Amino acid sequence: MKKVIRKHPLAIRWFHWINFPVIAIMVWSGMLIYWANDIYKIGFGDKTILKFFPDSFYKALNIPFRLAEGMSLHFVFMWLFAINGFIYFLYLAFSGEWKLIVPDKKSLKEAWLVVLHDLHIKKTAPPQKKYNAAQRIAYTGVIVMGLGSVLTGLSIYKPVQFHVLCSILGGYEWARIEHFILTILFTLFFVVHIVQVILAGWNNFRSMVTGLDVLPTANDMMLQPAAVSKEIGLHQTPAPVTQMQNEKNANDLLREEEPGDSSNKDAKTNEVSQGEHDNNNSTEADK
Amino acid sequence: MNYKEEISISEKKLRRKTIVSFSIFILLMLSGIFLWKKLHQEPQIAQTPKTLRKVLNTNENIFSGFLSDQHLAKSYPVSASVKNVRVNGNVGMGNDFDPSTWKLKVVRNYGDTLFLTLDDIKALPKTEIIFDFKCIEGWSQVTHWGGVKFSDFAAKYNLNAQTKMNYAGMETPDKKYYVGLDMPSMMHPQTILCYEMNGKPLPMNQGYPLRLMTTVKYGIKDLKRIQTIFFSNERPRDYWYERGYDYFSGL
Numbered sequence: 001m002k003k004v005i006r007k008h009p010l011a012i013r014w015f016h017w018i019n020f021p022v023i024a025i026m027v028w029s030g031m032l033i034y035w036a037n038d039i040y041k042i043g044f045g046d047k048t049i050l051k052f053f054p055d056s057f058y059k060a061l062n063i064p065f066r067l068a069e070g071m072s073l074h075f076v077f078m079w080l081f082a083i084n085g086f087i088y089f090l091y092l093a094f095s096g097e098w099k100l101i102v103p104d105k106k107s108l109k110e111a112w113l114v115v116l117h118d119l120h121i122k123k124t125a126p127p128q129k130k131y132n133a134a135q136r137i138a139y140t141g142v143i144v145m146g147l148g149s150v151l152t153g154l155s156i157y158k159p160v161q162f163h164v165l166c167s168i169l170g171g172y173e174w175a176r177i178e179h180f181i182l183t184i185l186f187t188l189f190f191v192v193h194i195v196q197v198i199l200a201g202w203n204n205f206r207s208m209v210t211g212l213d214v215l216p217t218a219n220d221m222m223l224q225p226a227a228v229s230k231e232i233g234l235h236q237t238p239a240p241v242t243q244m245q246n247e248k249n250a251n252d253l254l255r256e257e258e259p260g261d262s263s264n265k266d267a268k269t270n271e272v273s274q275g276e277h278d279n280n281n282s283t284e285a286d287k
Numbered sequence: 288m289n290y291k292e293e294i295s296i297s298e299k300k301l302r303r304k305t306i307v308s309f310s311i312f313i314l315l316m317l318s319g320i321f322l323w324k325k326l327h328q329e330p331q332i333a334q335t336p337k338t339l340r341k342v343l344n345t346n347e348n349i350f351s352g353f354l355s356d357q358h359l360a361k362s363y364p365v366s367a368s369v370k371n372v373r374v375n376g377n378v379g380m381g382n383d384f385d386p387s388t389w390k391l392k393v394v395r396n397y398g399d400t401l402f403l404t405l406d407d408i409k410a411l412p413k414t415e416i417i418f419d420f421k422c423i424e425g426w427s428q429v430t431h432w433g434g435v436k437f438s439d440f441a442a443k444y445n446l447n448a449q450t451k452m453n454y455a456g457m458e459t460p461d462k463k464y465y466v467g468l469d470m471p472s473m474m475h476p477q478t479i480l481c482y483e484m485n486g487k488p489l490p491m492n493q494g495y496p497l498r499l500m501t502t503v504k505y506g507i508k509d510l511k512r513i514q515t516i517f518f519s520n521e522r523p524r525d526y527w528y529e530r531g532y533d534y535f536s537g538l
Contacts, residue, residue: 001295001296001297001298002295002296002297002298002301003293003294003295003296004293004294004295004296004301005292005293005294006292006294017312017315017316021319021323033425034425036423036424036425037422037424037425037426039426067423067424068334068335068527068530068531068532069335069531071423071532071533072335072336072339072340072343072531072533073339075342075343075346075533076338076339076342076343079342157350158350158353158537158538159360159419159421159538160358160359160360160502160503160538161350161353161354161355161358161537161538162353163358163360163361167361171419172419172421172427173427176425206305209308209309209312210304210305210308210309211308212296212301212304212305214301215293
């Protein structure tokens with residue numbers, strides 16, 4: 001028997017995996033468009049530290065002279081980006097899932113501790129639910145960024161019809177700069193996200209596809225408490241009582257399962273008994 | 288939230304669930320790649336895949352709904368306009384052009400063409416627009432233009448029947464550059480037949496003697512050196528549309 005947590009609801013997995021190629025296409029077509037007037041750079045005075053983008057970059061990706069193609073892709077896939085994002089927002093709002101994502105009062109301070117932990121400066125990280133404080137800030141921030149991209153994009157796309165929006169954002173040229181900065185932030189988010197996913201390992205990645213976070217078995221828990229606490233992401237050594245309960249419970253289940261084996265009906269009764277048992281557990285963990 | 292609700296599941300079932308999930312996942316990713324490839328192999332309309340064209344036309348239907356004579360581009364004071372106005376295109380601006388014999392041709396109907404001199408056009412009330420001109424490449428410039436509102440022009444020359452049609456088309460003398468504009472944009476109060484820049488006659492490279500200037504389109508629609516204006520219910524041919532750009536190109 002394995003114990004699992006339903007980590008990612010099906011809807012969130014769909015939003016996530018639709019969003020991934022759609023954002024990729026938006027960034028790509030955005031670069032095809034940006035090339036036609038590539039005036040942004042970081043520097044001071046006459047000194048340029050970083051030019052967006054160097055010619056070698058354009059050449060390597062075969063970007064030049066594809067403005068028309070970029071615009072047609074951008075103004076088609078913008079719908080998927082906006083609609084997918086909007087439904088995701090509604091889903092979070094109405095499912096209550098937002099409570100696991102939106103940062104709370106402690107998040108800012110805790111996020112710093114998470115960063116220290118991730119950089120191996122601190123041994124422990126604050127307790128968390130589905131996401132740690134840094135994740136909460138990042139995942140909420142990226143929703144705000146998405147909204148920002150839609151609004152700045154709209155005011156570059158139709159600056160005369162949406163002139164009020166455009167002037168709130170500082171006018172046409174500022175809106176274009178903001179749209180560009182948001183794109184850079186999206187790509188930085190992507191890089192950090194990929195690194196973190198690789199570091200978090202297979203179980204974490206798998207949960208974004210299957211939805212299930214597979215927990216270590218009761219046996220694993222008894223044998224290697226330190227490794228286990230890391231794997232389940234609680235950053236806490238589970239209380240001994242919990243372990244006992246888990247073990248006992250696993251034995252119960254085994255006994256229960258013997259006669260009928262793994263028919264669906266059995267699985268359901270198991271779920272219920274597990275759920276009840278778990279409520280006790282979570283109150284303990286929440287403390 | 289029910290997060291953290293633990294469920295027990297047999298290893299066999301977990302394995303099966305994982306395989307099913309990943310199969311669906313990989314299948315979806317592959318079909319995404321397949322659709323992307325297919326999009327690029329699709330028959331093209333004016334150098335753009337059919338499906339993209341369809342959506343762009345839908346975009347036009349949606350966003351042209353916002354276009355209104357009340358939605359004016361922001362006006363700037365004369366002092367805000369630049370002196371060195373960027374010259375960005377010379378298609379249709381060949382050297383074999385004699386301005387002294389130039390007359391604007393307005394095709395009202397088959398066999399009914401109006402010929403007008405620059406003085407005829409200047410005789411109409413002058414409208415000046417100082418606005419943030421926007422190029423489809425992504426740059427913009429506050430520039431100062433003077434001319435005749437096309438709607439005033441149409442009223443003066445009895446183009447009532449013509450302006451009820453869907454589009455107006457314009458071409459250069461050598462017919463190498465040509466554009467089409469939807470009539471609401473053409474009749475917009477900030478669309479002018481332009482003969483002045485910064486208070487002086489249009490320079491040659493800005494389309495002397497007459498060019499179009501509108502706040503509601505990218506610069507690609509502001510045809511320089513207009514020879515012919517005509518009207519149609521179908522889209523007139525359009526130089527940049529044929530090269531893969533959006534026909535509407537409205538702002």
